[in-house]
Amino acid sequence: MMTDNRPSTPPPFEGSGYPSLVPPTPRTPGPSWLINDGNLITGSQHALVPPSPGGVLGAGFGDLASPKASNGELPPSKTKSKNRSPFRFMELPGEIRNIIYHHTYSNPKQALLVHRPRLASLRSSTRMDRTRPLESDIAGQAHDYELSTRNTKITKSKTPSKSKLLPRESNRPFHVLTQISRQIRAEYRPIYLQKQEIGMDLTEIVAYLQTFYSDAPNLVAALGTTGDRKLDMPFTGNLTIAVGDNAKGLELDNLGVDVWPLLDIWANSWKIEAGFGRYMKAGYLPERDGEAKDLYRLFGRRVLRNRSCSIMNNLWRTILRTRSLASVRLLRKPATPVTPTFTPAPTPPVPIIGLRPMIREPRPYIHILFRKECAESWMTALESKAPTMWLSDRGFGGMEHFDVKVGVLVDE
Incomplete structure (x- = not known):
């Protein structure tokens, strides 16, 4: 399971309006000129509803929610359902709809939404909480009970107990x-x-992006290749990527898992937060998880001792923003190279007890591949020898x- 306190980072640009968090989440690098004022809506035109033509914003949202009569008194409420008319939400001005959308940010409690995980838990949960009905479920049960007993005689003893309908x-x-x-x-x-x-899961990154960011390829094609451009893809997101203890499925492929689509969208979108973590298990110590910490290097960050x-x-x-890469592959369990063997002349068998051949498994690695037109002069093959300090820099x-x-x- 992924840990609740995963290492992450503040915005890379100066003048950020966000307080320093330990640990914050890696955010989209964004243009160097972008100043984050903390307003999640006004910074992205993609998230705004167009203003209504000639619309004038009223005195306040509270006045809209509680209309008053001309004498200053509240009108009598209508309690009968047959007198209620449908609320025409789409007839509200765009400014009012934006206020309602903004209101959803006032409740920070959000459950983790899982996209096709492995057979494991991404967040701890009790059996009681999973089985407790929602308030809407209780209302539906009461309505069904009323319909089923409308034309029959029932006694008070058959009335469902309210103690069993505790909502969550x-x-x-x-x-x-x-x-x-x-x-x-x-x-x-x-x-x-x-x-x-x-x-x-780590293996589901590409499938998720192809499903929920299907228009990304066309938008990416319109981006420039200069690092100081002022145009980004209008995407937002908050992704947590789980890394299993053992490599499975696509992770065992000779080419590994290509995470370049994730890095490309993350680095060239308006605001996407992303982080790596583990499936929950007892005794997990994130500060000792070298694999998860190394994966944050793909976001250009180094995890410090205080997480x-x-x-x-x-x-x-600059490499990510100029889209110089063709692929970034994670090989968590590379195939063991096959060494040529020679058959010696037949000799009498000598029994050896308790000895096994020593086979060193290759070290997991990250394979960074550049596009031809962006490659440096020393990049001549799939695996080229990097100059001294090139990786460290x-x-x-x-x-x-x-x-x-x-x-x-x-x-x-």
């Missing part, structure tokens, strides 16, 4: 805004994804778990 609070109280209509989903989705933490992160490496940031020196190989993607 919803961990995602506003997710219904993603289910109403296409227009509301389009308006609210960037805000929802920015706040809602999404957990997934906070260093500032982003500027050279690695880009934040990959002193790795605890992974080795790092650099090369250029050649035609296969």
Whole structure:
């Protein structure tokens, strides 16, 4: 299970309005000119509802919620359901809808939303909490009970006990805004994804991005290749990537898991937060997890002793922002190289008891592959010998778990 306190980092740009957190989460690098004022909505036009033509914002949201009569007294409430008319949310001005979307940020409690994990838990949960009904479930049960007993005679003893209908609070109280209509989903989705933490397995990264960021390839093609550009993809997100204890599935492939699609979207979007972690297990010590700490180097950060992160490496940031890479592959369990063997002349067998051949397994490594047009002069093959200090200067020196190989993607 992923740990609750995973190492992460503050925004890489200066003038940030966010307080220093230990540990914060790696955020999209963003343009160097961007000043984060803490307003999650106004910084992204993609998340705003267009203002209504000629619309004038009223005196306040409270006045809209509690209309008063001309004499200053509240009108009588209508309690009968047959007198209630549907609330026409889409007829509200865009400014009012934005206020409602902003209101969802006032409740920071959000459950981890899991995208096809392994058969393990990403967050601790008790059996009681999983079986307790929501308040809406209780209302539905009461309505069904009323319909089923409307035309029958019942006694008080058959009335369901209220003690068995103790509601639990919803961990995602506003997710219904993603289910109403296409227009509301389009308006609210960037805000929802920015706040809602999404957990997934390392092997599911590409499938998740292809599903929920399907228009990314077309938007990426429109981006410039200069590091100081002022255009980013209008994506938001909050991703937590779980690394299993043992490599399985795609992780056993000779090519490993390609995380370049994640790094490309993360580094060139308006605001995506991402981090690595583990599936929960007893006795886990994150400060000793060299593999998870090494993975944060892909975000240009080094995990410090206090589990906070260093500032982003500027050279690695430039590589990501200029989109110079073709692939970044994680090989957690590389195949053992096959060495040629020679058959000696037959000799009488000599029994050897208690001895086994020593086979050294290759070290897990990260394979960074550049595009041909962006490769440096020494990058001539899939695995090229990097100059002294080249890896250290880009934040990959002193790795605890992974080795790092650099090369250029050649035609296969």
